[in-house]
Amino acid sequence: AQTVTQSQPEMSVQEAETVTLSCTYDTSESDYYLFWYKQPPSRQMILVIRQEAYKQQNATENRFSVNFQKAAKSFSLKISDSQLGDAAMYFCAYAGNNRKLIWGLGTSLAVNP
Amino acid sequence: DTGVSQDPRHKITKRGQNVTFRCDPISEHNRLYWYRQTLGQGPEFLTYFQNEAQLEKSRLLSDRFSAERPKGSFSTLEIQRTEQGDSAMYLCASSPGNGRGGNTEAFFGQGTRLTVV
Numbered sequence: 629a630q631t632v633t634q635s636q637p638e639m640s641v642q643e644a645e646t647v648t649l650s651c652t653y654d655t656s657e658s659d660y661y662l663f664w665y666k667q668p669p670s671r672q673m674i675l676v677i678r679q680e681a682y683k684q685q686n687a688t689e690n691r692f693s694v695n696f697q698k699a700a701k702s703f704s705l706k707i708s709d710s711q712l713g714d715a716a717m718y719f720c721a722y723a724g725n726n727r728k729l730i731w732g733l734g735t736s737l738a739v740n741p
Numbered sequence: 742d743t744g745v746s747q748d749p750r751h752k753i754t755k756r757g758q759n760v761t762f763r764c765d766p767i768s769e770h771n772r773l774y775w776y777r778q779t780l781g782q783g784p785e786f787l788t789y790f791q792n793e794a795q796l797e798k799s800r801l802l803s804d805r806f807s808a809e810r811p812k813g814s815f816s817t818l819e820i821q822r823t824e825q826g827d828s829a830m831y832l833c834a835s836s837p838g839n840g841r842g843g844n845t846e847a848f849f850g851q852g853t854r855l856t857v858v
Binding site (some may be wrong): 632644663665670672673674675678719721723726727728729730731732733734 | 772774778781782783784785787796797807820830832834836846847848849850853
């Protein structure tokens, strides 16, 4: 079975600084997708960034980028120039052949002014 | 299109009562998913539909839980004889299909928070 592990329950960063959230996963599938979702206190899940496993290039979305290490099954999220609005729970998620999402436990990110 | 909508946003019920939640996905999306999220945890998969067909159910989904998606549009999740352990946020998500790239993205509703007292 596929699993997703986020080993950092809480992280904090100073406004305008850079922070990296860690995620590892386990799977025997070759075709899969990895995601980072953000869940603010309002609790609606919002997609931050997506990575297709067959792509070697790391995904980037504005201030958000990933470091995808397929052999190591690692998928970390880097947030540059952190803003107060980035404060939220961040979930790493895996989607395999059936496209259902397998989730990590989340990392609570605090942004300090 | 206003995205995925869920109704109600909050539900308080007495133990033993039945409750039903509704999810309206984004109109052109074929896939619809239900997840459950308890405080401090990541979401857990419950079930999903491809159009009107329910393709997979989690072992978490006991016999008290039933989900439907008539005509492949909106979906309902019913919990019979609710228990305190059912208290959670129930999230609905939809996605375009099972293709590559953007078709894998799931869009979430705001969830229904269930409290069983």
